[in-house]
Amino acid sequence: MAGAVDLSALKERAEAQRAAAQRPTRPAEGGQPAAPHGGAAVVDITEETFETEVLERSTRQLVVVDLWAEWCQPCKQLSPVLERMAASSGGRWVLAKVDVDANPRIAQAFRAQSIPMVVAIAAGQPVSAFNGVRSEQEIAAWLDDILTQVGGALTGAPADAETEAVDPRMEAAEDKLNAGDFDGALADYRAIVAAEPHNVEAASAARNLEFVLRAQAHDPSIVENAAPGDVDAQLAAADVLLLAQQPETAFDRIIDVVRRTAGDDRTRARTRLLELFELFDPAEPFVVAARRKLASALY
Helix, strand or coil: CCCCCCCHHHHHHHHHCCCCCCCCCCECCCCCECCCCCCCCEEEECCCCHHHHHHHHHHCCEEEEEEECCCCHHHHHHHHHHHHHHHCCCCCEEEEEEECCCCHHHHHHCCCCCCCEEEEEECCEEEEEEECCCCHHHHHHHHHHHHHHHHHHCCCCCHHHCCCCCCHHHHHHHHHHHCCCHHHHHHHHHHHHHHCCCCHHHHHHHHHHHHHHHHHCCCCCHHHHCCCCCHHHHHHHHHHHHHCCCHHHHHHHHHHHHHHCCHHHHHHHHHHHHHHHCCCCCCCHHHHHHHHHHHHHHC
16 A cells, blocks of 8 residues: 555645644643654544654654544444554554644545545555554554564655655556556556556546546536436436536536435446545545535435
8 A cells, every 4th residue: 555645735734834733732641631643543634733743753653544424334444443552552653643634634645445444554644544444453463564574664864855756657557647548557457456446546547537437427417417316317417427527517417316216226327426435535525515515316
């Protein structure tokens, strides 16, 4: 996973706001704030503290980022396990907790498609990740494997001193894309994802290219001609609208399908909408608004 996620934007944002930022800390037992760089096993992260508490710290100590939200029930199962393990790790690693609702740009930087999402950071770079709830035994094995692999990389060098190697596979896929070989580029991106399921850069490239190819294959007249009860036609119309830079209209089209259908048709429409959300920054106002409309349509 190393090199697959671009965290530079978060670093730049933190630098711009450093003077005004106040590092939040998780209260320790007795109500006293935990020290931000000393023995604290768990720290709360914001966009302003991401650079110091995650990137810089990860040059000296493995940082495990827990992406969570208050409404996420699986998060409430996983987070206490991670917190307990961090507290008993003897300083081998630190848990950095990120509320994705309060810090959407961090979630975007990690291309979080679902939560809980847990990402291990070493020497300023993501090295491994998983989604969903795992047992304490599974997490311990995951951590042991990571620490065995990256222990030597935690040298104390500044994170921005790391030279990011160019992935020749991504380069080859991009060359095909620039040459107009869209099918070949997509096949390359998919092959990378198959070999490395957590390679978010390749996954994002594949997802975007899949959408463009699918949308371009539709007859644009379907926007006007799609029958209200034809789910496939309505989804195709939404693709055409989105490709034409009309995301709000495209999303509303699918949300209307969700409202009017049930069972497999509703699931298919909801799944497609969530896939389209992934093409955008989750903090985009039209994405936030569409998520609210979807929740209303479902419940």
